[in-house]
Amino acid sequence: MATTVLVHRDPPTLAAAVAARLVTRLVDVQAATGRASVVLTGGSVGIATLGALADMPARDAIDWRNLDIWWGDERFLPLGHADRNETQARAALLDKVGVDPARVHPMPASDGPDGDDPEAAAERYAAELKAAARPEDHGIAPSFDVCLLGVGPDGHVASLFPEKPALYEEVRSVVGVRGSPKPPPTRISLTMPTIRGAKEVWFVVAGEDKASAVHLALSGAGPMQIPAAGASGRTRTLWLLDRAAASKLPPSLARLASP
Numbered sequence: 001m002a003t004t005v006l007v008h009r010d011p012p013t014l015a016a017a018v019a020a021r022l023v024t025r026l027v028d029v030q031a032a033t034g035r036a037s038v039v040l041t042g043g044s045v046g047i048a049t050l051g052a053l054a055d056m057p058a059r060d061a062i063d064w065r066n067l068d069i070w071w072g073d074e075r076f077l078p079l080g081h082a083d084r085n086e087t088q089a090r091a092a093l094l095d096k097v098g099v100d101p102a103r104v105h106p107m108p109a110s111d112g113p114d115g116d117d118p119e120a121a122a123e124r125y126a127a128e129l130k131a132a133a134r135p136e137d138h139g140i141a142p143s144f145d146v147c148l149l150g151v152g153p154d155g156h157v158a159s160l161f162p163e164k165p166a167l168y169e170e171v172r173s174v175v176g177v178r179g180s181p182k183p184p185p186t187r188i189s190l191t192m193p194t195i196r197g198a199k200e201v202w203f204v205v206a207g208e209d210k211a212s213a214v215h216l217a218l219s220g221a222g223p224m225q226i227p228a229a230g231a232s233g234r235t236r237t238l239w240l241l242d243r244a245a246a247s248k249l250p251p252s253l254a255r256l257a258s259p
């Protein structure tokens with residue numbers, strides 16, 4: 001499995017580069033198979049990437065109606081809440097392109113059918129993933145074509161935080177998370193085995209406050225301390241960084257993509 005680190009000048013350049021890369025990858029997969037799937041991330045650079053994609057004429061090359069859209073994690077809040085990753089993704093991109101609503105798979109909200117019960121909501125999402133998994137996926141969730149992941153300053157990915165029980169989950173594809181160190185405290189997250197089932201994992205990370213976590217993840221830190229260290233794609237893992245996030249990496253590891 002190949003790991004590549006690419007460094008871009010600044011957050012807007014990074015967001016535009018990831019958006020362009022996403023167009024190419026999804027178009028290629030759709031040309032080969034007629035469909036594609038992507039897992040979205042929330043967070044600053046994750047949403048900026050969706051905004052950059054919305055602004056890009058090349059977005060029309062994607063067959064939006066044959067794209068399944070999933071989320072890596074969600075803040076467990078009422079539907080339409082401004083802090084939900086879903087709300088932000090819809091505003092930045094999904095409301096502007098011709099997605100098939102049946103193929104957009106938001107994680108449940110805290111005012112949904114399971115009420116304020118994140119574990120039940122996680123089970124509901126797990127059932128949706130299982131129903132979408134095909135025999136060739138060899139698992140209880142689809143083998144996503146691209147899984148986008150932000151990384152927190154503490155090294156968290158999705159809503160898998162250092163040393164928290166969700167990180168140790170080996171069986172379930174989705175878990176409810178309580179007591180998140182980053183607000184809001186209640187969340188839903190894909191588990192590490194589900195993330196690792198993706199064909200490609202792309203970390204998208206900007207900012208100096210992430211530099212230590214990025215360095216530790218890429219220099220052999222344990223995944224219980226730095227969750228990002230435990231996430232990888234089955235065929236490819238890409239670290240897409242801005243200069244500040246890459247500032248603690250040895251030059252031998254990081255290739256400057258936009259000088």
Ligand SMILES: O=C1O[C@H](COP(=O)(O)O)[C@@H](O)[C@H](O)[C@H]1O
Pocket residue numbers: 041042043044045046072073074075085149150151152153157158159182
């Ligand atoms: O809360 C979350 O944070 C992480 C990282 O966000 P960032 O703003 O530090 O880039 C994000 O990946 C996750 O989806 C989100 O729920």
